[in-house]
Amino acid sequence: MSFDEHDFHKEENDSSKYYINPPKYTYSKKNTTSFFKIILVSVVSALIGGILTAYLAPMYLYGKYIPYPNVNNNNIPQNIEIVTKNENVSVIPTVVKKAMPSVVGITTVTLQRDFFFGVRKGQGVGTGVIVDPRGYILTNSHVVNDGQTEEVKVLLDDGKDLKAKVLWNDPLLDLAIVKISEKNLPVAELGNSDEIQVGQLAVAIGNPLGLAFERTVTSGIISGLERRIEINEFQSIDGLIQTDASINPGNSGGPLLDEKGRVVGINTVKIQTGEGLGFAIPINIAKPIVDEFIKRGEFTKVYLGIKGIDVGYYIRNYQNDLGVNQGVIVMEVFPKSPIEEAGIKKGDIILSMNGQKVEGMTQLMRSLYRYRPNDKVKIEVLRDQKNLEYEVTFKATPKTY
Numbered sequence: 001m002s003f004d005e006h007d008f009h010k011e012e013n014d015s016s017k018y019y020i021n022p023p024k025y026t027y028s029k030k031n032t033t034s035f036f037k038i039i040l041v042s043v044v045s046a047l048i049g050g051i052l053t054a055y056l057a058p059m060y061l062y063g064k065y066i067p068y069p070n071v072n073n074n075n076i077p078q079n080i081e082i083v084t085k086n087e088n089v090s091v092i093p094t095v096v097k098k099a100m101p102s103v104v105g106i107t108t109v110t111l112q113r114d115f116f117f118g119v120r121k122g123q124g125v126g127t128g129v130i131v132d133p134r135g136y137i138l139t140n141s142h143v144v145n146d147g148q149t150e151e152v153k154v155l156l157d158d159g160k161d162l163k164a165k166v167l168w169n170d171p172l173l174d175l176a177i178v179k180i181s182e183k184n185l186p187v188a189e190l191g192n193s194d195e196i197q198v199g200q201l202a203v204a205i206g207n208p209l210g211l212a213f214e215r216t217v218t219s220g221i222i223s224g225l226e227r228r229i230e231i232n233e234f235q236s237i238d239g240l241i242q243t244d245a246s247i248n249p250g251n252s253g254g255p256l257l258d259e260k261g262r263v264v265g266i267n268t269v270k271i272q273t274g275e276g277l278g279f280a281i282p283i284n285i286a287k288p289i290v291d292e293f294i295k296r297g298e299f300t301k302v303y304l305g306i307k308g309i310d311v312g313y314y315i316r317n318y319q320n321d322l323g324v325n326q327g328v329i330v331m332e333v334f335p336k337s338p339i340e341e342a343g344i345k346k347g348d349i350i351l352s353m354n355g356q357k358v359e360g361m362t363q364l365m366r367s368l369y370r371y372r373p374n375d376k377v378k379i380e381v382l383r384d385q386k387n388l389e390y391e392v393t394f395k396a397t398p399k400t401y
Helices: 003-018 029-061 088-102 142-147 283-296 311-318 338-342 361-370
Strands: 103-114 118-132 136-139 151-155 161-170 175-179 201-206 216-230 236-243 255-257 263-270 278-282 306-310 328-333 349-353 376-383 386-393
Touching (some): 088 201, 088 216, 103 136, 103 142, 118 283, 136 283, 161 283, 236 263, 236 361, 263 283, 278 283, 283 361, 306 361, 311 328, 328 338
Antiparallel strands (some): 103 118, 103 151, 118 136, 136 175, 201 216, 263 278, 306 328
């Protein structure tokens, strides 16, 4: 017996001396009759109440003063509302079905020099997207090792593994065009990255962590626009699309899709120190390059003919007040270049081009992809604290440049 039970019984025994035997009641006939009357009245009252509830409540009370009881009655109208927790659930499979055939896997073989073992082969994996049925594929420059590869292969949706050639790449844009000999290929629809909005659906397709997980689909939203990532003290990537759709090594070069299955970006990088911080190059940056390859089979880049540094970098390192806090300082002008022929000199600070402010050298070089040879632009410079404007006519970039 537990401690409590023992105490309880002990207390009960000890206290029993305070109680006496209860009195013996005798029930008279009068009390018995009263008891049966009470029962009879209760039964009759219950029957009358039930009848009134059954006939009067549906006619005068339900639907007016009290709601209809929750019963399965086809004669009583019921409002049924279907709530969809996530409307994107039905959209994503449609997006994937449309875009997946145009997504390819890209594998590369590179030669790497090792101090101890000499030259050895390295392998890389990425993703690409078909932009022309004749075999033109858009991907990242770093996927093809900035053009320094021994071998590039493309794995198609139907399982074919074909050799490819790098036609063009630019590390500054982190874009590249490769080509395979296959024809009549499924082509991705290119969207308009200028029209996307923060919060809209974003779907990424790629090969994270290698071909063992090829054609992995992740989804999220557009988290931000016009993002800038510093690559080093001299270079940055500007105008990026930020998304929380999972992007991992191997996703690089794959498409970022909108809710209609259109390519709005090319996935390029993920911030390793944070979750849900992926970035893509807006497709509108790549469109002029893609169009040139489709029309001419090649792309001709224009050039200015300068070496320059960011105003911000100069101020941080030399603590000199230049009168402006952004732009590009012209450190060298190449002979017979568009800049020299226009009259811009060493020491000038480029402030804007065609009315668009120039933030730095990277942004200035990236903006050149919008133009073709013989296009003319207005460039504003600061010289001796005076704002001057010059007209520059672009030329094709020399092969030795």
